[in-house]
Amino acid sequence: MxxxxxxxxxxxxxxxxxxxxxxxxxxxxxxxxxxxxxxxxxxxxxxxxxxxxxxxxxxxxxxxxxxxxxxxxxxxxxxxxxxxxxxxxxxxxxxxxxxxxxxPSGINLKLKRIFKRVEPCSTKLTKKQEEVYEILKEEKNLEKLKKEVKVSESLLRDLIRKNVITERIEVELSEKIPRKEFFYIPKRDNWDIDKDSLLEFSKLKQSLSNKPLLLFVENRKERWRIYIEVIKYFFNKEKQVLIIFPTLNSLFDFLQFLEDKVPIKYYPYHGLLTPAQSYQVYKLSYEEKPILIVSSGKGIFLPFSSLGVIILDEEENEFYNMREKEPRFDVSKVAVKRAELDKIPIILGTSSPSVASFYNSIKGVYSLYRKSAKKPKISVIDMRRGKGEVLSYYTLKRVKEVLYNNKQVFFLLNRLGYSTYLQCNDCGYTFYCPHCSTSLVYHSDTLELKCHYCGYSMPAVTTCPKCGGYSFNYGGLGTEKLESYLKRLFPKKIVQRWDSEKDIKDETILYKSDIIVGTRLIVPWIPRMSVGLLIVVNLDNFLHLPDFSMPEKIFHLIRRIMSDFPGEELIIQTYSSQHYVIRALKANFYNLFLHEELNLRKTLSYPPFSTLHQILLIGDDENELIEEGIKLRDMIKEKYENLSILGPAPFFPMVLREKYRYQLIIKDESDLPLNLKNIVEYNNTFASYKVIINKDVREIL
The missing domain is CATH 3.40.1440.60 (PriA, 3(prime) DNA-binding domain)
Structure with missing residues (x-):
């Protein structure tokens, strides 16, 4: 059997x-x-x-x-x-x-139960059973049977058990049909010919093997034009093509980029599709070839029947790291694994390769194709020489010049609110969230103090709850304060703020603005606007966070902006002008950053010289978490002696929604299989706390 x-x-x-x-x-x-x-x-x-x-x-x-x-x-x-x-x-x-x-969702099952009598019948039947038996001379489904005779489920089961009738089940797959077409219809009959991209593709085509290709092309549009040549090449082979993007903004930009350049239909696949649309793409990925699907990370799991190539753009992007809920994985690593299992090429496109990927190209694990691009001027302003002003003299001078030439100015500041903390000048009392271990952020537009982790808010106060004082220090710089400051400086200009706290329903407002202040949410909009100048304000808070990956994240963010920047100059205001990230950005020299970063990581045994795993413990009792974390650490050390384990240490923020959070960080320099789940489950059988395992992480905050 x-x-x-x-x-x-x-x-x-x-x-x-x-x-x-x-x-x-x-x-x-x-x-x-x-x-x-x-x-x-x-x-x-x-x-x-x-x-x-x-x-x-x-x-x-x-x-x-x-x-x-x-x-x-x-x-x-x-x-x-x-x-x-x-x-x-x-x-x-x-x-x-x-x-x-x-x-995918979007599937309904319809089951038809069909009955027929068994002939001859030697079993004594009741009057009701005889009636049913006579009706089933020809097979009937349950719906038709119930129209002809009143019959119960127990009566049918009894007849089946006595072998008087038989039952079989037919299955119909009821597929929800999308109400409207959502795929992209070509606007041309032939492929757009770009001689430069064709030449670049002819150079790298020989690298399309079963070894991943790191496509280090600094200009985003040039890289995308190469993708079109790749699509054309595999379409001519009747193969399917999958292109993956880390964010919806990048995905939609590429869809728009394709519109007047390819003569083929292509399908999006992402979280904004309806269940019916998702199922249709799921089905077409199996049935139709050639086909082009432009997807978020979930596309890596589509059931392709003839996949020819995978293209993963912005391979360095941290949004590929799925840690919010189970299953937890890194999309970029899963994509490489799928290409290996399918025995097909994979292209890892980037304007600024991750340290791990470039190191793999040095070791020969990946092939490398590199093309540099002209970059905007980068000016670094050492704010230590100033007098504590928000913007330097040079920055203000350049803002005025750019505005005079009718170009837009963008300010990038990754801090929400007006002030990042509120402190009493008399006693030093600082307002903290009652549910988290973080300071409340003051918002002047709503006169509220807010927690940006759990969402708690309270009305802004006029007196200190500890000493009754009236004088407060509105410390730190957020997007609201910068917006207010710029409106005072340039009262005749349109200053617009865009961050996660301010939903702009009419995006045309951005095009009419002279100055735009925002968090990294504004980054995808920069190539679409008439930007003459971008000012990056206050990188220092992030450069010095206790996470080995933070310098790399900042470096990639600025390089990503530079890859498609329409303006002439990018200004970085910093108190850390000699930091290697700032020096590498100013020199527009990726290898300088890579050299410094690899040396630092090798000294500290961080990836790519080890694999990092995180065990997160969450619970009500801080002391219990620390004790259990120590037990867990010792149990892991007992089984895997060569591992380096840090912690238990607080995981920022240490308190979130009234729950304490502690972590163990495991450095694994071996290639041996590591099974943490069994140890965790054994230790956590009757515990009152929650444990989350994050394997092979990119960050520790």
Whole structure:
């Protein structure tokens, strides 16, 4: 007897990695690994996927048969199943949650129960049973049967048990059809020919092997034009193409970029699609070739039947690191793994490669293709020479010149609110969130103090709750304060703020603005605007945060802006002008940053010279967390002696929504498999706290 391991396609059902069913004789030929099936579960019929088939009996279980095999449903390839297994094992995720991450919504099942009598009948029947038996001379579904005779479920079960009638189930897949077309229709009949991109592609084509290609092209549009040549090359081979972006802004920019350059339909795949649209793309990825799908990170799990190449843009972007909920994984690493399993090329596009990826190119793990680009002038202002002013003399001079020439000025400041803290001048009392270990941010537009972690807010006060004082220090610089300051300086100019606190419903306002102040939310808009000058204010707070990845993040952010910057100059105001990140940005020299960063990481055994894992402990009792963290650390050290483990130490913010948070950071310099989940589960069997495992992390904050 063949036994199928089935993963349920329904996250509403209590989590269980596998359920076991036997394959009835009539389905042996059609039941295959990767196929969708209908299975009985209690009183329901549910959808699942066959994950494995074996002849081994499952002890202590009375198995039910698979009801039906869905031939029209996309089949999961063995490589896609292997990928999900790898994500579950490597990142120590639940297999059930990992597998269900790939399935789209937008599917309904319609089950038809069809009955027919068995002839001849030698069993004595009641009058009601005889009536049903006579009606079922020809087979009928349950709906038709109930129209002709009043029949109960118990009566039907009794007749089936006595072998008087038979029941079979037909399955119809009811697919929701999108109400309107959402794919992109070509605006031209032939491919846009760009001689420079064609030449670049002819140079790098030989690097399209099973080894990942790091496409280090500094100008974003030039890189995208190369992507078009890649698409054309694989379309001519009747292959499918997947392009992945880390953010919706980048994804939509690329979709718009393609509109007048390719003669093909192409499909988006992201979280803003309706369930019906998501399912349609899911199905087309299996059925249609060639096809181009432009996707968020989730596209890496589509069931392609003839995938030719994967392109992952902005490979350095931290948004590829999925840590919010299980399954937790890094999209860029999963994409490389899928390309390896499918034996196809993968292109990792970037204007500023991650340290890990460039190091892989040095070691020969990745191929490298590099093309530099002309960059805007970068001016670094050493604010230590000033007198504590918000903007330097040179910055103000350049702002006036750019505004005089009718160009826009952008200010990038990654701090929300008016003041980042409020402190009493008499006693030093600082206002903190009652639910988190962070200071409340003052917002002048709403006269509130807000916590940017849990959302708590309170009205701004006029007296100190501790000493009754009336004098306050509105410390720190946020986007609101900078906006207010600029409005006073330039009263005749239109100053607009855009951050996560201010929703701009009419985006045309931005085009009419002279000065725009914002957080990193404004970055995707910079290439679309008439920007003459960009000022980066106060990088120092982030440069010196206790996270090894922060210098790299800041470097990539500024380089990403530079890759498609339409203006002439970028000004960085800083108190750390001699920091290697600032020096590398000013010199426009990636290798300077890389050299300094690799030396520092090698000294401290940070990635790529080790793999970092994080264990996060969350609970009500701080002392318990520390004690349990020490126990957990010692248990891991006992099993894996060569690991370096830091902590338990507070995880910022240490208190979030009235829960304490502590972490263990594990440095692993070996390539041996590391199983933390079993140790955590053994230690946490009856505990009152929550434990989260993050494997192979990019950051520790």
């Amino acid at each position: 063949l036994i199928a391991k089935v993963i349920l396609f329904d996250t509403r059902i209590p989590e269980k990695d596998f359920l076991y069913y036997y394959i009835p004789e009539e389905l042996v030929d059609s039941a295959q690994v990767g196929k969708a099936v209908i299975i009985p579960l209690k009183k329901r019929r549910v959808l699942g996927y066959i994950w494995d088939i074996s002849e081994e009996e499952v002890q202590g279980l009375e198995l039910k048969p698979i009801t039906a095999v869905l031939e029209k449903f996309p089949i999961l390839s063995s490589s896609l199943i292997s990928l999900v297994n790898w994500i579950s094992e490597y990142y120590e995720n639940s297999l059930f949650k990992s597998a269900n991450y790939i399935f």
